[in-house]
Amino acid sequence: TGQAETAVVKLNQLGFLPGADKLAVIPATGNLPFKLVSEDGQVRFSGRSSELMLWPPAGEQVSVADFSALQESGNYQLQVEGLAPIAVSIGGQVYQKAHDGAIKAYYFNRASLELAPENAGVWARPAGHPDERVRVHASAASPDRPAGTLIFAPRGWYDAGDYNKYVVNSGISTYTLLRAWTDFRSFYVNRQWQIPESTNALPDLLDEVLWNLDWMRAMQDPGDGGVYHKLTTLNFAGAVMPHQATAERYVVQKTTSAALNYAAVMALASRVLDEFSNQLPGLGPDYRQSAELAWQWALQHPQQAYQQPEDVSTGAYGDQQLQDEFAWAAAELYLATGESTYLQAFLDRDAPITEASWSDVAALGYFSLAGASHSLDEETLQLVRARILAAADCFVGQHQQSAYKVAMEEADFVWGSNAVALNKAVLLYQAWQLKPEPVYLQAAQGLVDYVLGRNPTDYSYLTGFGNKPPLHIHHRPSEADGIAQPVPGWLAGGAQPGWQDGCAYPSRLPAKSYLDDWCSYSTNEITINWNAPLVYMLAGLSSLAEV
Ligand code: 9MR
Incomplete structure (x- = not known):
């Protein structure tokens, strides 16, 4: 149950351009050691995340792991102490x-x-x-x-x-x-x-x-x-x-x-x-x-x-x-x-x-x-x-x-x-x-x-792309076509606390009030x-x- 089990490193699930800023958000802990490991098992970058800071839209304390200095194209694993490792691609074609x-x-x-x-x-x-x-x-x-x-x-x-x-x-x-x-x-x-x-x-x-x-x-x-x-x-x-x-x-x-x-x-x-x-x-x-x-x-x-x-x-x-x-x-x-x-x-x-x-x-x-x-x-x-x-x-x-x-x-x-x-x-x-x-x-x-x-x-809010995309968008063809996967390439509206549709939301915090359900036409x-x-x-x- 506890946060430690569900907490995951948050980052752009499609990856980064070689010259871009590359940031990941780490929930609940600051100054955490992290490293990027290439496919051949070598550590290509290591650092520590920032101090903990509050993000009011989600009521969360988070720190940021910055690995912008890693500019070589390739597939890596981001390893953060105590959290599940997560794949990261760097390359010119990631988008x-x-x-x-x-x-x-x-x-x-x-x-x-x-x-x-x-x-x-x-x-x-x-x-x-x-x-x-x-x-x-x-x-x-x-x-x-x-x-x-x-x-x-x-x-x-x-x-x-x-x-x-x-x-x-x-x-x-x-x-x-x-x-x-x-x-x-x-x-x-x-x-x-x-x-x-x-x-x-x-x-x-x-x-x-x-x-x-x-x-x-x-x-x-x-x-x-x-x-x-x-x-x-x-x-x-x-x-x-x-x-x-x-x-x-x-x-x-x-x-x-x-x-x-x-x-x-x-x-x-x-x-x-x-x-x-x-x-x-x-x-x-x-x-x-x-x-x-x-x-x-x-x-x-x-x-x-x-x-x-x-x-x-x-x-x-x-x-x-x-x-x-x-x-x-x-x-x-x-x-x-x-x-x-x-x-x-x-x-x-x-x-x-x-x-x-x-x-x-x-x-x-x-x-x-x-x-x-x-x-x-x-x-x-x-x-x-x-x-x-x-x-x-x-x-x-x-x-x-x-x-x-x-x-x-x-x-x-x-x-x-x-x-x-x-x-x-x-x-x-x-x-x-x-x-x-x-x-x-x-x-x-x-x-x-x-x-x-x-x-x-x-969530990666784009159907069909990322590790955790929406599956139940409020889109009539996706709902009615009998195909499990929604029509790909659609961006869900996103979190907002208005609850205009009366669905059962997990949170009223603005950036957390999102529901991947047909019911939720407002998010x-x-x-x-x-x-x-x-x-x-x-x-x-x-x-x-x-x-
Ligand atoms: O995108 C619109 C949003 O800004 C309004 O707050 C909302 C309620 O009026 O309506 C949204 O637009 C909807 C449109 O009226 C009908 N097609 C679906 C749109 C997205 O929900």
Whole structure:
């Protein structure tokens, strides 16, 4: 029973890049001798862990074993006195399989497509949700499309463990994947993970993103440029496979946040796709024009927040604070059109920056502007850089002061806490691209390590990867398919003490309140927006090792 028996060394279960910070957390004891032993039995590093320190989010006293100085690729065993030994890999490729899994997860969540065995393996399944005859809900009626009108809006990714498609959340998800393309181009240009389009001329990443862009494009009402908030059934489906979830689907309400998410993503996509105009003629200009229309609609309807209609009970993604959405869309439209009115609109909003989330997208606009320095005057460029670096410096401080060496504080343990961690990591990575100081990467690494095992639950929160991955995610196909293993490559939402689902949690401490059970939709669901920063970080770290 006692702690000694259950205590395990906590570390990133996938391993470390040769040049990275390499930390393990040791529960309950400080100054403990440890060593790293190579496969031939030789001690390659030895040291002592730090002093004991309290980590408030878990109410735990821990020490840290630092073996960053060990930089030789290989397989090792970390031996800590009195604890079970644990395997550690060091190498340039340790994150590549997990990366491919995390991006392939989007393929597994595609609506309107049969997943064939040659692509999906044991998780092959029939197509679900053709979405070729979707009804306009009364809340979304317009003169050109009265309630009940049928519209065509197939494809897209299911948002999460449910089968609905939400424009707001598609915004940050699609952005982050496109951002991975722009930042890690050489990593992606020839990279494939066996999707149906792998044989075509486009990189797989763009093929995957186009699956969702195609759907998003259909969420704009061509009559007025407004964008429907979501495409959904009235209520959540049960735990059945996609093709068995056949209730009628609706597009619901036009909102300012949907219009702005749409405008931002379409504007960025237009820039990316301009380069592929041979393969996709006309698509970039079409996206750009439709983004501008959506922006115009948002200016005319600046405060149309989502209000769940009485007969609808699926996800809300409601947001009252829209300055950040305006700022982000303005930044993207400036970069897509070169028109200075958009840059002025971005500056006028003066949106504060913190790690991005579906409800706070300001950071995304800053990232895009920082990545296009040639399009900015010196003063704007300095402002954008200073804002990103200030947020990053704050996370570095949290990292350095934390007993776990993880920049996560109690307030960060909200629904989807693992994505809070990873969106902080993305911001740190952006900062590092602007100013390559090691502390930014160290703090980013700490957050990636956190979701992959250096945490109080000992889970690597990514299905199919690590020694102790989740097995019972709140994901309808994984629950309903009769296959023991969940669909691989999904990041669970993570620990948070809200208990919104009423399941039996082992602890109410923020970083320990996690349950690997279908019941736990508040800690064990998966979503496209939580996976996206993981894809970004695994690509970013993998490409570091390539140079
Ligand atoms: O990720 C969303 C989280 O920030 C909210 O607190 C939560 C409750 O409103 O909803 C989450 O989003 C869910 C969405 O509404 C429907 N699909 C599943 C999403 C993840 O649980």
